[in-house]
Amino acid sequence: xxxxxxxxxxxxxxxxxxRLAYDRAPAFQVLxxxxxxxxxxxxxxxxxRILPTFHARVGxxxxxxxxxxxxxxLAAREGLDVCLxxxxxxxxxxxxxxxxxxxxxRSVVVHGRAxxxxxxxxxxxxxxxxxERMSTGRSERSREPSAKEDSATAIMALPLEEASVKRRxxxxxxxxxxxxxxxxxxxxxxxxxxxxxx
Amino acid sequence: xxxxxxxxxxxxxxxxxxRLAYDRAPAFQVLxxxxxxxxxxxxxxxxxRILPTFHARVGxxxxxxxxxxxxxxLAAREGLDVCLxxxxxxxxxxxxxxxxxxxxxRSVVVHGRAxxxxxxxxxxxxxxxxxERMSTGRSERSREPSAKEDSATAIMALPLEEASVKRRxxxxxxxxxxxxxxxxxxxxxxxxxxxxxx
Numbered sequence: 001x002x003x004x005x006x007x008x009x010x011x012x013x014x015x016x017x018x019r020l021a022y023d024r025a026p027a028f029q030v031l032x033x034x035x036x037x038x039x040x041x042x043x044x045x046x047x048x049r050i051l052p053t054f055h056a057r058v059g060x061x062x063x064x065x066x067x068x069x070x071x072x073x074l075a076a077r078e079g080l081d082v083c084l085x086x087x088x089x090x091x092x093x094x095x096x097x098x099x100x101x102x103x104x105x106r107s108v109v110v111h112g113r114a115x116x117x118x119x120x121x122x123x124x125x126x127x128x129x130x131x132e133r134m135s136t137g138r139s140e141r142s143r144e145p146s147a148k149e150d151s152a153t154a155i156m157a158l159p160l161e162e163a164s165v166k167r168r169x170x171x172x173x174x175x176x177x178x179x180x181x182x183x184x185x186x187x188x189x190x191x192x193x194x195x196x197x198x
Numbered sequence: 199x200x201x202x203x204x205x206x207x208x209x210x211x212x213x214x215x216x217r218l219a220y221d222r223a224p225a226f227q228v229l230x231x232x233x234x235x236x237x238x239x240x241x242x243x244x245x246x247r248i249l250p251t252f253h254a255r256v257g258x259x260x261x262x263x264x265x266x267x268x269x270x271x272l273a274a275r276e277g278l279d280v281c282l283x284x285x286x287x288x289x290x291x292x293x294x295x296x297x298x299x300x301x302x303x304r305s306v307v308v309h310g311r312a313x314x315x316x317x318x319x320x321x322x323x324x325x326x327x328x329x330e331r332m333s334t335g336r337s338e339r340s341r342e343p344s345a346k347e348d349s350a351t352a353i354m355a356l357p358l359e360e361a362s363v364k365r366r367x368x369x370x371x372x373x374x375x376x377x378x379x380x381x382x383x384x385x386x387x388x389x390x391x392x393x394x395x396x
Contacts, residue, residue, distance in 0.1 A: 010241060035287045035388065036301070040238035040246035043208060048238035048246050048281040052305050083246040089233045094396040098329045098340055099347035103234070107250050131296045135386075142296055142381050149297035183340050188333075188394045190233065196386045198292040 010111055011164040019166050024060070027165040030108045031057040032133075034086035035192070039064060039114070039156075041082045055086070056129040057160070062110060063117070063126045066154040084110040084158055091187040095172035096179075102168060104187060110163040117155040126155045135197040208309055209362040218364050222258070225363040228306045229255040230331075232284035233390070237262060237312070237354075239280045253284070254327040255358070260308065261315070261324045264352040282308040282356055289385040293370035294377075300366060302385060308361040315353040324353045333395040 005011070005022040013020050031037070036052050043049045055064040062084060091104035117123050127150075128139045145153070172185050203209070203220040211218050229235070234250050241247045253262040260282060289302035315321050325348075326337045343351070370383050 010243070010245070010247070035290075036285055036303070038236040038238075038248060038283055038285070040236075040248045040281065042240055042244070042246055045208070046240070047208070047279045047309065048240055049208070050236060050238045050248070050281045050283045050307060052283055052285045052303070054301060081245045083238065083248045085236055085248045085250055087234055087236070087250045089390075092233075092332050092392060092395065094333065094336065094340070096340055097343070097347070098325055098337065099343050099351070101329050101332060101336075101340070103252060105234070105250070109248060111245065127296055131299050134290050134299060135292065138292065138299075139296065142292070142294055142299070143376060143379060145295070145297050149295070153297070178341060181341060184396050186394070186396055188392050188396065190390060190392050192287075192388060192390045194290060194386050194388050196384070197290065198382050198384055198386065 005161065005163045008111075008162050011109070011162060016166075019168055021165050021167070022163075023165065024160070026106070026167070027108045027160070027163055028057055030088055030106045030165060031055065031062055031086050034088055037062075037064060037084055037086040039082050039084050041080050054130060055084075056126065056133045058126065058129050060160045062158050062160055063129065064114075064156050064158070065130060066156055079113045079115045082112065082114045082158060089190045090169070091189050093168075093172045093187050094185055096174055096181045096183045096185050100173050100175065102172065104168050104170070107166045108163060109166070110158060110160060112158050112162055114156040114158040117157050123150065123155055126157075127153065138198065141198070203359065203361045206309075206360050209307070209360060214364075217366055218362055220362055222358070224304070224365070225306045225358070225361055226255055228286055228304045228363060229253065229260055229284050232286055235260075235262060235282055235284040237280050237282050239278050252328060253282075254324065254331045256324065256327050258358045260356050260358055261327065262312075262354050262356070263328060264354055277311045277313045278354075280310065280312045280356060287388045288367070289387050291366075291370045291385050292383050294372055294379045294381045294383050298371050298373065300370065302366050302368070305364045306361060307364070308356060308358060310356050310360055312354040312356040315355050321348065321351075321353050324355075325351065336396070339396070
């Protein structure tokens with residue numbers, strides 16, 4: 001498998017192209033680190049919807065969680081065109097000008113068709129992956145789903161084919177003319193910690 | 199002004215209704231605390247798009263940042279139907295069963311039509327609000343935008359009218375039959391910290 005995603009029209013930016021990449025490894029890392037993702041789809045009225053949800057990446061597929069009763073769960077029986085994003089904020093970037101204030105971040109955008117996972121074994125594996133991602137080994141320190149619980153859970157699969165990763169890192173950009181301004185600049189680090197995983 | 203948002207079809211859930219509310223105050227608080235939001239819109243091909251971006255709430259409007267050259271910036275000249283979400287993860291919820299594993303979170307979903315802010319003074323105020331949200335007083339510790347910088351920045355306004363806030367807090371739910379299982383349960387707290395704002 002290529003280490004790169006294939007670039008398409010909708011993963012080609014109209015600006016800040018230098019921040020965008022098509023490498024699988026950093027995209028996978030963002031998906032593995034992010035504590036939630038947002039899934040957008042088009043509602044029955046043609047307007048966009050977003051569902052924040054929890055996800056797990058397994059190989060080149062991202063699985064996310066829904067409910068069989070939700071509007072997305074129902075729509076996904078036929079396959080559902082979605083855009084999925086996961087973002088990690090790494091820093092607040094303070095520049096000498098308002099204009100150059102920014103964020104350090106890593107963000108993945110995935111386009112594609114999500115489908116309900118119907119195979120019983122694949123569903124079990126994916127539910128396990130979701131629990132394992134909360135804490136390594138947790139699937140063995142908790143009870144597996146009953147048939148009733150299984151049937152109440154919708155697991156959607158989205159292939160990681162049309163995707164990109166965007167990133168900003170490092171110190172603020174500055175306008176050369178601003179160098180002499182008496183303002184401090186730099187990056188305030190943003191850290192997310194999880195205390196006491198079980 | 200009512201303390202509640204008006205409920206509409208698309209802010210009415212098909213499940214977990216007990217987690218959903220239409221109160222302005224907690225919705226505003228989530229928007230004020232979140233370090234980014236996701237904005238979904240429908241692309242020219244009819245498929246959904248998401249743009250992660252930075253935002254500031256001022257009164258009953260959420261302003262978010264774009265670029266005049268981006269596809270969204272261009273589309274928003276005419277007004278653009280969007281769905282905007284901001285989510286804060288407060289905890290990982292470990293239950294005795296896989297099924298009851300969950301997250302503690304607070305999440306806002308806003309539906310509406312976003313429009314480019316064209317009034318020069320409103321634009322200046324909103325750019326200031328974005329910078330101030332990164333650190334109180336920062337707009338006075340950095341240089342205001344030049345005319346050229348101003349014209350390169352797209353500020354979109356989305357009215358906070360059709361919105362809802364979803365929340366889960368507290369300990370894991372458990373199936374009564376699981377009480378005797380020898381597994382630990384509880385919540386691992388998730389905290390996001392910003393070190394060294396300037």
